[in-house]
Amino acid sequence: MTDQQAFFDLLDIMENEKLVEAKRFFALMRSTFSIANLLYADVDILTSGFVIHRLHHTFNVSAVRTYIDEGFLQIDPVLRLIIGGVRPVDWATARKLHPESEPLFSALTRLEAGTDGVTLPLATPTRRLAFLAIHADVPPEEWPAYRRCHLRDFQLLANLFHASLLENDDRIHLSEHGDKTLTHRETEVLGWAAAGKSYWEIGTILGISERTVRFFMTNARRKLNVVSNTQAVAQAVRRDLIPTF
Amino acid sequence: MTDQQAFFDLLDIMENEKLVEAKRFFALMRSTFSIANLLYADVDILTSGFVIHRLHHTFNVSAVRTYIDEGFLQIDPVLRLIIGGVRPVDWATARKLHPESEPLFSALTRLEAGTDGVTLPLATPTRRLAFLAIHADVPPEEWPAYRRCHLRDFQLLANLFHASLLENDDRIHLSEHGDKTLTHRETEVLGWAAAGKSYWEIGTILGISERTVRFFMTNARRKLNVVSNTQAVAQAVRRDLIPTF
DNA sequence: TAGAAACCTGTCACTACCGACAGTTTTGCC
DNA sequence: GGCAAAACTGTCGGTAGTGACAGGTTTCTA
Structure with a gap:
């Protein structure tokens, strides 16, 4: 089993440092645990497809390209379980649940990308999908026990890494609407409109004229x-511009 | 420090049992860790206020009532950090960051609801806010070390408990809109309205009359x-009923 | 084959919204 | 004090949305 102290050292880094770069986090994870590869993604899932906000990984670039080109994104049973769920998904479990995804797993074997691992869903304040996929580097027969032992470590560290990235995302948030930041009153009025109030009602509520x-x-x-x-309200809700209080 | 075996026993329960009732989970948590009280909430935050989907806790009922009646919901710095963030929030940290929230903390002391603890944000597939608040039952001077040691346990178990509740929420989810499921056309029309189209334009687009x-x-x-x-569009976007463009 | 549910259409009267006209007052910062 | 940004207000005319009236057609399932 992995050294406990190494975990706590890593925990201290993740809790106290303002920004932990993906490369550094991945390196620390790999030196602390028996991990072959990591993949972190933060995406918007739209009907028209995916919009990737962030993607960091340690896999072979051509392997990831193959994964996408072959359309495995569409059939990946792990992703399917992550969407609409919040439980860590063991790849082997997903494989058993969805036998039709065998082409994906045989391709992963062929690409030496491995079939033992776990993917952790991560919370997002907005309506995106984020997760950290952890590809094990232990013999298959040892993986279940290793996973059981370290899932808690993975979950917490993944959350902290995710939090670190989100908290350093201000510039993107700002450039998204440029200098077109909504003022307080504009936001307020939008919020009441989203609540179904008419101009006259909003005016009364806020004590200003219609x-x-x-x-x-x-x-x-x-x-x-x-x-x-x-x-406007549709946009504001989507961009989380409307106050929640 | 707490017995490691107790954690793994609890982990096995959370991973393997289909539904773990809140009362049972809370009891297990308290017997495994030095926890005084727990509070789990899953809410929709709308401009018009909160819609509570689930609320379970072990606190004194009158203490929670006081918390709500006194309007602490509005000033609670922990909640403020949870909304728009995904990092576990230590109550003491939140207290230091927001000195204006002292009335809340002095009230908590008065209510014997404690001021040492941590609140964990939880992922939700839709855009709700869920969290588990853990109120420590260790001497204040020991809390930081205790928290550091067991945060990973808390985080994983909280996620699994949350997942268990969500997965057993299908019937509620159905009854939520009841027979009020939107039809294909209704969804389509809402989508175009969210895109700023007028009735006439939508009619033209869909090839039907205004x-x-x-x-x-x-x-x-x-x-x-x-x-x-x-x-309607605000609701639909919040509930992910219409595709994003 | 009956019934339910979805899909589709017309008209009327009223209210709400929206753009364009043209301002004043307050707040915060250099 | 000067300047910019935000907050605030009035009126007009046209268009869009809303509820209530009253229907018909298609599709699927019990």
Whole structure:
């Protein structure tokens, strides 16, 4: 079993350092645990496909390319379990549950990308999907016991790494709407519109005239580059611009 | 330090049993760790307020009532950090960061609800907010070390408990919209409205009359129990009922 | 084959929204 | 004090959304 002290050293780094680069985190993980490869992804899942926000991994580049080109993204049973679930998914379990995904696993074997591992779903404040896939570097017969022993370590460290990346994501968040940041009142008015209030009602609630509500809403529409309040609210909800309190 | 074996016994239960009731989980946690109280919540945060999906706790009922009645929900710095973050939040850290929340902490002391603890954000497939608050039952001076040692256990077990509840939530999920599932056309029309299209435009896009678009939209509003298209779209986006463009 | 559910359409009266006109007042910062 | 940004207000005319009236057609399943 892995040295306990090494875990706690890593925990201290993850808890106290402001930003832990993916490469460094991966290196630390590999030196602490018996891990062959790691893959971290933070994506938006749309009907039209995926939008990748962040992707870091230690796999062979051509292996990942093959994975995507062959369309394994669509049939990967691990991903399917991660979407709509929050439980760590053991690859072997997913393989058993979805026999139709055998082509994927035989390809993984062929690519030497391994078939023993676990993928951890990660919380996102917005509606994205994030996970850390951990590819084991222990003999297959030892993997279940190793996983049982270190799943808690993986889960906590994965969360902290994920948190570190999210917290250092401000620039992206800002550049997303440029200098078109919504003012407090604009945000407030949007929030009430999302709650089904009319201009007149919002004005009464905020103690301002109906006209002023329209003014803020017009500004918000212009900043969000949309044509209707409905579209504005849709955008605001999607981008998490609407206050929750 | 707590017995390692006890953790692994609990881990086996959480990993293998289909449904672990909150009361049982709380009892197991308290017998395994030095925990005074636990609180698990799964809520939707809307502008109009909270919608609580699940709330389980071991605190004194009157203490929780006081917490809510006094409006601490609004100023709780722990909650503020949990929303928009994914990192475990130590109560003492939150207290230091937000000095204006002292009334809350002095009230907690008064209510004997404790000020040492940690709150773990939990992943949700939809865009809800879920967390497990753990109130320590160790002397204040020992808490930091105890927390450091067992945070990984807490994080993993919390995730598994959360997963167990979510997985057994299908019937609730169905009854939530009841027979109010949106039809294909209703969803489609909502999607175009969210994209800023007018009734006339949507009708043209879908090859149906403007009146029919209104019909679908009216049905959608009724099913979602909202009063405007704007509110309907806000709800639909929040509940992931319509695809993102 | 009956019934339910989804899909589809028309008209009327009313209210809400939206863009464009043209401002004033307050707040915060250099 | 000067300047910019935010907050705030009024009016007009056109378009869009909303509820209530009252239907018909298609598709699927018991």
